Structures are given as C-alpha cells and as structure tokens.
Amino acid sequence: MWDYLIKGVRTIDPKNHIDDDWDIAIENGKVAEVAPDLPVGNARQTSEFNAMIAQPGIIDSHLHLGINPYGFKMEALAGVTTCLDMAGETDFILENSRKDGCGINFAILQALLPGKNIASNDPSADEINAFIDKVLASGAYGVKILGGHFPLTPEASARVVEICNQRNVYVAWHAGTTTDGSNINGMRQAVELAADNFLHLAHINAYCRGAIKPVEEETLEAINLLKNHPNIVSESYLSARNGTKLNVDQNGIPLSGVTRNCLKRFGFSVDTKGIEEAIKQGYLSVILEENGLSTLADRKDSLELFRQSHGDVSASFDRVNPFLPRAWIASAKRDNGQFVVDAISSDGGCIPRNVILESGISLIKLGALSASEFAAKTSQIPAQMLSLVNKGHLSTGADADITVYDPVTQKAVATFVGGTPVMLNGKVICKEGCVIAHPNSEAFLTQGNFAHQCVEANLSLLKQLHA
Ligand SMILES: [Zn+2]
Structure with a gap:
C-alpha cells in the first residue's frame, strides 16, 4: 500500500520525458509509481491538486x-x-x-x-x-x-x-x-x-x-x-532586486559600496538625503521582519525604519x-x-x-x-x-521530493520532501531541516544530533556536464 497519492496534476519529469496528466504514488519516502489514473484505494492518503503542475x-x-x-x-x-x-x-x-x-x-x-x-x-x-x-x-x-x-x-x-x-x-x-x-x-x-x-x-x-x-x-x-x-x-x-545595508558614516555617506553604486546609478545623491529620496521614489525598500518572514516595507514604513535606526537596516534596491x-x-x-x-x-x-x-x-x-x-x-x-543522484527526477525509487505549483497564480501550493508534506496551501508543516554535508562531517553531525546526509561531490563528472 502507498503512503501517499498525488492526483489531478500535470506531472513534468524531464529526465524521464514525462509531461502528462499522470498521478504520483509515494511509499517509504520514495517515488513508487508515476502513471495515469492510479487507484485511490491503494493509498493511505490522497491529495487532489486539480489543474496544478507537479515536478521534481x-x-x-x-x-x-x-x-x-x-x-x-x-x-x-x-x-x-x-x-x-x-x-x-x-x-x-x-x-x-x-x-x-x-x-x-x-x-x-x-x-x-x-x-x-x-x-x-x-x-x-x-x-x-x-x-x-x-x-x-x-x-x-x-x-x-x-x-x-x-x-x-x-x-x-x-x-x-x-x-x-x-x-x-x-x-x-x-x-x-x-x-x-x-x-x-x-x-x-x-x-x-x-x-x-x-x-x-x-x-x-x-x-x-x-x-x-x-x-x-x-x-x-x-x-x-x-x-x-x-x-x-x-x-x-x-x-530585479538586490540586498544591501544602509549604514552611514558620521557625514551621512553610506558604508556599503553596493548602496553607493546604486544611488549613483539611479541619479540620487550618495548620502542620507539620497537614500531617503530613493525610498520616496520606490527604488529602495527596507527589509523588515514580520510574522516570522523577511518582507519589504512600504515607502512610508521604509522611511520611518531608516530614520529610527539611523541607517542600521537591511534593504533592497529594485530595478538593479x-x-x-x-x-x-x-x-x-x-x-x-x-x-x-x-x-x-x-x-x-x-x-x-x-x-x-x-x-x-x-x-x-x-x-x-x-x-x-x-x-x-x-x-x-x-x-x-x-x-544528488536520487533527486531531480521522479524515477521509481527516487527521493519523493516534489513541488506542486499553480501555473495561473505562479505560486507553490504544496511541497513534499522524502515523501513528507512540508508545505500545503501556504502553511509550512515541517520543523527540522536536513543538512547535506561532506563525508568528513559525519562524526560531527552524528554527535550534534543533526538530521544529515553525507555526499561527496563528483568534480570529474561535473567537468563533463557540458560534454
Ligand atoms: Zn548570493
């Protein structure tokens, strides 16, 4: 019996040349089967994602x-x-x-x-x-x-x-x-x-x-x-955006070269006044923390946050x-x-x-x-x-890492990692992450009790990637 069945999707798997309205069955964290009309009765749990796209x-x-x-x-x-x-x-x-x-x-x-x-x-x-x-x-x-x-x-x-x-x-x-x-x-x-x-x-x-x-x-x-x-x-x-800092020296000159270059490029003066003008005209937004995420403040809040912090904020220029x-x-x-x-x-x-x-x-x-x-x-x-030989495709036995997205809204609707739902409809359900590290880290990660997978890079294969 499968643990999970994903139905209603258009499944895309370039490695296996699949681009069809096929279902995906998951068992023990791996892809069990990708085929049309898989039976719901064979799965403990089924999710329908109608008109969505599923890919590795x-x-x-x-x-x-x-x-x-x-x-x-x-x-x-x-x-x-x-x-x-x-x-x-x-x-x-x-x-x-x-x-x-x-x-x-x-x-x-x-x-x-x-x-x-x-x-x-x-x-x-x-x-x-x-x-x-x-x-x-x-x-x-x-x-x-x-x-x-x-x-x-x-x-x-x-x-x-x-x-x-x-x-x-x-x-x-x-x-x-x-x-x-x-x-x-x-x-x-x-x-x-x-x-x-x-x-x-x-x-x-x-x-x-x-x-x-x-x-x-x-x-x-x-x-x-x-x-x-x-x-x-x-x-x-x-x-189109970058990431930068807005700290200024005692003369109001930005310390970050990235910030100075951006102000110059968009025709603003390279000082506190230029930063404020860039914010007012929508070229520059301050990054703030909200509901456990970093987001961009609007023009009014960006200006206030910049002034309150005397420039000690992260920010992002648009159109860079x-x-x-x-x-x-x-x-x-x-x-x-x-x-x-x-x-x-x-x-x-x-x-x-x-x-x-x-x-x-x-x-x-x-x-x-x-x-x-x-x-x-x-x-x-x-x-x-x-x-990562078991990722990037949906062959039978591959890791059941799957992204389901809505091609109309252009947003992710669900993700699965190792067969476990991680995100569903804008809610993250999972807690711990898993580090992929060099084999020399095995002892360190085991001792520290970190979820981990040790993998050695294969540089000679990578040098042949475009052969
Ligand atoms: Zn980077």
Missing part, C-alpha cells in the same frame, strides 16, 4: 540562510525542497535548522572571510588546506570565494579553486578579486583563473548589469565565456538587475542544445526575492522556456550539480 522538487542552487532565521521558511513557502547556501555561517545555519528548518534539505558552502576565518586576503596553500579541513569537518559541503564582498588576491583565488579540484571539494565563486570587481571584468578574470578546473560561478546575471559596457554586450560576453569554458557550472536568478540579461541568460543554449547557464536560482532565502516560480513561470508564459525546461533548470540539473 525545486533545488535552489544559490541562496542565503545565514542572515536571519527566516530563510528556510521563505524557501519552503516558495516551493523549494533542497537548496545550496552560498556563504555560511555554518554554525548559525545548522543551529537554526533544528527548529526552523522547515523540512528543507540544505548544503552549505562556507565562504573564506579574510580577517574573520582566514588571516588575510592572500592565504597560502597551507592556510587554504587548513580552512578546507576545518569547514568540511563541521557541516559544510564545500567552499565559496565571496569575491564581490570579501575579495581575495587573484593568486589566492586561483589557489583555492586549484586546491579544491585536487581534493575533489565543491567550490563556488562570486566573481571579484582585489584587482577586479563583481562585474563582467571580474567574471572574465574568474573564468581565466579557473583554467581547466571545475568551478561553480555564481549568479551570472550579476555581471551583466551594464557596469562596464552596455548590458547587451556584457550579456553576450558572459554567454560566450561560458560556452568556451565548459568546465564552468553556473546559475542565474530572476529577481535589468530584464534583458535575466531573460536571455535564463534561456540561452549551447551549440549542443544544453543551457549555457545550468540552473535558475533565487539568491534569496533570507533576502525576500524567492521568485524562482513566480518569475520562472513568467518566462514559460513568454515562451522563453518550456515547463519541462523550467523543471530541468530548477531540479534535474541542480541535482546533478550537487551529485
């Missing part, structure tokens, strides 16, 4: 869970079942996952933070190896170079990529070093420094905002760089990511028919821009992607990126 659970290949405790819940509500945190801190995220994990599987790439967890921005091979040893034994899945915010020297960045490849450790890079910024020049530099090594290059759209050259030229260059370097795996996100690169990068293909950019991510989590479904379905409606391609970019390919 969404795997968000770039998000942030380390900013506040709300990221898990926000991801669960957005239809995500598994995700990859792109910075850490590992301790903070693990601790939150115990009570606020919302049933989500999560892997963490711990960032190298000069002055915080490594001595300088130019760590030696020995220091890098010691860092990797430490993070892999304490719950991380791999390593992140956070070049846009905490740059290393070009030489040290290349060393990190090289050493991770020698050791078969997953490595991602938010482009940028001490010599080049988080823009198309930084992207070109990262691709060159990676040489023939595997690298997950983060959020490709962020290098195509028109910072150096016209948006169209930057986007074309980014696409060509990836086509010519098939050893690079990547994702991009679909939100132009539409053209977001849509172009999401749909561009290689000569062999594969996508240039492998996955659609959110770069959200704690940041309120978890719009994989909302904006991804708009791309389907615009004809830029088919629903099956969307499922490939949000589940099948991200599962390959993380070497």
Whole structure:
C-alpha cells in the first residue's frame, strides 16, 4: 500500500520525458509509481491538486540562510525542497535548522572571510588546506570565494579553486578579486583563473548589469565565456532586486559600496538625503521582519525604519538587475542544445526575492522556456550539480521530493520532501531541516544530533556536464 497519492496534476519529469496528466504514488519516502489514473484505494492518503503542475522538487542552487532565521521558511513557502547556501555561517545555519528548518534539505558552502576565518586576503596553500579541513569537518559541503564582498588576491583565488579540484571539494565563486570587481571584468578574470578546473560561478546575471559596457554586450560576453569554458557550472536568478545595508558614516555617506553604486546609478545623491529620496521614489525598500518572514516595507514604513535606526537596516534596491540579461541568460543554449547557464536560482532565502516560480513561470508564459525546461533548470540539473543522484527526477525509487505549483497564480501550493508534506496551501508543516554535508562531517553531525546526509561531490563528472 502507498503512503501517499498525488492526483489531478500535470506531472513534468524531464529526465524521464514525462509531461502528462499522470498521478504520483509515494511509499517509504520514495517515488513508487508515476502513471495515469492510479487507484485511490491503494493509498493511505490522497491529495487532489486539480489543474496544478507537479515536478521534481525545486533545488535552489544559490541562496542565503545565514542572515536571519527566516530563510528556510521563505524557501519552503516558495516551493523549494533542497537548496545550496552560498556563504555560511555554518554554525548559525545548522543551529537554526533544528527548529526552523522547515523540512528543507540544505548544503552549505562556507565562504573564506579574510580577517574573520582566514588571516588575510592572500592565504597560502597551507592556510587554504587548513580552512578546507576545518569547514568540511563541521557541516559544510564545500567552499565559496565571496569575491564581490570579501575579495581575495587573484593568486589566492586561483589557489583555492586549484586546491579544491585536487581534493575533489565543491567550490563556488562570486566573481571579484582585489584587482577586479563583481562585474563582467571580474567574471572574465574568474573564468581565466579557473583554467581547466571545475568551478561553480555564481549568479551570472550579476555581471551583466551594464557596469562596464552596455548590458547587451556584457550579456553576450558572459554567454560566450561560458560556452568556451565548459568546465564552468553556473546559475542565474530572476529577481530585479538586490540586498544591501544602509549604514552611514558620521557625514551621512553610506558604508556599503553596493548602496553607493546604486544611488549613483539611479541619479540620487550618495548620502542620507539620497537614500531617503530613493525610498520616496520606490527604488529602495527596507527589509523588515514580520510574522516570522523577511518582507519589504512600504515607502512610508521604509522611511520611518531608516530614520529610527539611523541607517542600521537591511534593504533592497529594485530595478538593479535589468530584464534583458535575466531573460536571455535564463534561456540561452549551447551549440549542443544544453543551457549555457545550468540552473535558475533565487539568491534569496533570507533576502525576500524567492521568485524562482513566480518569475520562472513568467518566462514559460513568454515562451522563453518550456515547463519541462523550467523543471530541468530548477531540479534535474541542480541535482546533478550537487551529485544528488536520487533527486531531480521522479524515477521509481527516487527521493519523493516534489513541488506542486499553480501555473495561473505562479505560486507553490504544496511541497513534499522524502515523501513528507512540508508545505500545503501556504502553511509550512515541517520543523527540522536536513543538512547535506561532506563525508568528513559525519562524526560531527552524528554527535550534534543533526538530521544529515553525507555526499561527496563528483568534480570529474561535473567537468563533463557540458560534454
Ligand atoms: Zn548570493
């Protein structure tokens, strides 16, 4: 007898070439059968989701869970079942996952933070190896170079990529070093420094905002760089928004370079007055905590919160990511028919821009992607990126991780993780999360009583992903 039966849906599973009005049966946390008209009498529990779409659970290949405790819940509500945190801190995220994990599987790439967890921005091979040893034994899945915010020297960045490849450790890079910024020049530099090594290059759209050259030229260059370097795996996100801080110095000048650049770009003065004007004109919103979620305050509340806190608030600029690169990068293909950019991510989590479904379905409606391609970019390919062989598809025996969404409202209506309902009609039902970590963490996670699954990356396979 099945534990659960999902009926009434259009089931999409790109790996098995299924796109039909078929039902999904679940048993012992695994997919038992996907076929038309499965009998209700064979299942302990049945849910009808009429006119909804079911696909392998969404795997968000770039998000942030380390900013506040709300990221898990926000991801669960957005239809995500598994995700990859792109910075850490590992301790903070693990601790939150115990009570606020919302049933989500999560892997963490711990960032190298000069002055915080490594001595300088130019760590030696020995220091890098010691860092990797430490993070892999304490719950991380791999390593992140956070070049846009905490740059290393070009030489040290290349060393990190090289050493991770020698050791078969997953490595991602938010482009940028001490010599080049988080823009198309930084992207070109990262691709060159990676040489023939595997690298997950983060959020490709962020290098195509028109910072150096016209948006169209930057986007074309980014696409060509990836086509010519098939050893690079990547994702991009679909939100127009960014995330930043509004702290100012004693002269009222914003401390964050991101905030200064955004104010300049939209024609506001780079000071407290400019920030207030950007809020009044709807370019900038303060992020506030409400009902256990981070959300965007309206103009009036944003202004009040900014003034009350003297700038000590998180915030988000709208219209930072132009539409053209977001849509172009999401749909561009290689000569062999594969996508240039492998996955659609959110770069959200704690940041309120978890719009994989909302904006991804708009791309389907615009004809830029088919629903099956969307499922490939949000589940099948991200599962390959993380070497999760039982996820990303609905073959018999696969993990019963399933996202059910409404193609009309463009929202998630239900998710299942390992056959257990995690979110139903906007309510999160599950508590604990499950960390996906490097095998070196086994003892640490067992001792700490964390729900976990240890998986080793397969970099040689990933280097063949675009072959
Ligand atoms: Zn990010």
